[in-house]
Amino acid sequence: MTTSNMPAISFDRVSLSIANRKIIDDVSFEVSKGEFVCVVGPSGCGKTTLLRMVIGLAQPNDGEVRRFGQPVTGPVRDVAVVFQDYGRALLPWRTAAGNVALALEAAGTPKAERADTIASLLEKVGLRGHGDKYPGQLSGGMQQRVQIARCLAQQPGILLMDEPFGALDAMTRQTLQDEIAEIVAGTGTTVMFVTHDIDEAIYLGDRVVQLDANPGRVAEISDVSLARPRDQISSREAPEFLRLRHVLFAHIERSAHP
Ligand SMILES: Nc1ncnc2c1ncn2[C@@H]1O[C@H](COP(=O)(O)OP(=O)(O)OP(=O)(O)O)[C@@H](O)[C@H]1O
Ligand SMILES: [Mg+2]
Numbered sequence: 001m002t003t004s005n006m007p008a009i010s011f012d013r014v015s016l017s018i019a020n021r022k023i024i025d026d027v028s029f030e031v032s033k034g035e036f037v038c039v040v041g042p043s044g045c046g047k048t049t050l051l052r053m054v055i056g057l058a059q060p061n062d063g064e065v066r067r068f069g070q071p072v073t074g075p076v077r078d079v080a081v082v083f084q085d086y087g088r089a090l091l092p093w094r095t096a097a098g099n100v101a102l103a104l105e106a107a108g109t110p111k112a113e114r115a116d117t118i119a120s121l122l123e124k125v126g127l128r129g130h131g132d133k134y135p136g137q138l139s140g141g142m143q144q145r146v147q148i149a150r151c152l153a154q155q156p157g158i159l160l161m162d163e164p165f166g167a168l169d170a171m172t173r174q175t176l177q178d179e180i181a182e183i184v185a186g187t188g189t190t191v192m193f194v195t196h197d198i199d200e201a202i203y204l205g206d207r208v209v210q211l212d213a214n215p216g217r218v219a220e221i222s223d224v225s226l227a228r229p230r231d232q233i234s235s236r237e238a239p240e241f242l243r244l245r246h247v248l249f250a251h252i253e254r255s256a257h258p
Pocket of ligand 2: 047048049162
């Protein structure tokens with residue numbers, strides 16, 4: 001296999017202990033290039049830790065994490081991360097446009113091209129006309145859009161998202177779910193999307209990896225055979241959606257009352 005048809009992300013029998021406590025136990029799964037994989041599990045089961053391993057901020061004690069077949073050694077420009085805490089992810093003294101510009105500056109995009117690129121990215125995330133506002137002047141949903149635009153400016157092959165919509169109201173959350181699905185569709189971007197919301201995971205994912213806690217381990221991996229583009233009403237009423245919901249919630253019930 002050449003590098004390009006290797007899985008974008010591989011967890012290969014990964015375990016991690018911190019201070020003699022097992023955090024991650026023998027986790028194996030892969031994310032194919034262009035696939036949208038959601039990871040769900042209770043608080044503390046190691047979701048963020050798995051993302052940190054993909055960028056090399058946490059190292060397994062056993063097993064290996066690979067990107068496109070290569071063992072992870074550290075962060076690279078090809079991987080972008082959208083954090084849950086948008087308040088701290090943005091620089092408050094830079095405007096929305098200025099925050100997006102950061103990624104372009106880092107990529108060495110010529111100054112003359114930056115303004116057009118920023119305008120089209122802000123437009124893509126629904127922030128046309130808001131480029132000159134500071135994060136403190138934007139709502140939570142708008143700040144999260146800025147963070148997403150900044151990640152897209154990186155043109156990442158792999159997009160990692162850590163409960164990116166967790167702090168938003170239900171309507172904003174649904175809008176952003178549809179936006180992110182539309183933005184990555186057809187771009188070949190690989191997405192690993194962490195959430196504790198089972199419905200969100202089914203709605204967005206090509207597959208859902210369900211984790212158990214203490215220690216974090218894979219409980220089930222489910223294929224989501226819902227047609228795309230998805231629709232907030234009809235997809236959520238589809239028998240396949242309800243079937244998966246049943247499977248995933250039943251597992252939580254079983255692990256809560258073994
Ligand atoms: N640097 C660290 N030192 C000690 N314990 C840690 C460290 N990082 C993570 N842990 C522990 O590892 C476990 C997994 O943490 P992690 O943040 O990955 O969970 P999570 O699934 O992302 O939780 P949440 O849904 O609350 O964000 C937790 O029990 C946490 O306390
Ligand atoms: Mg977390």
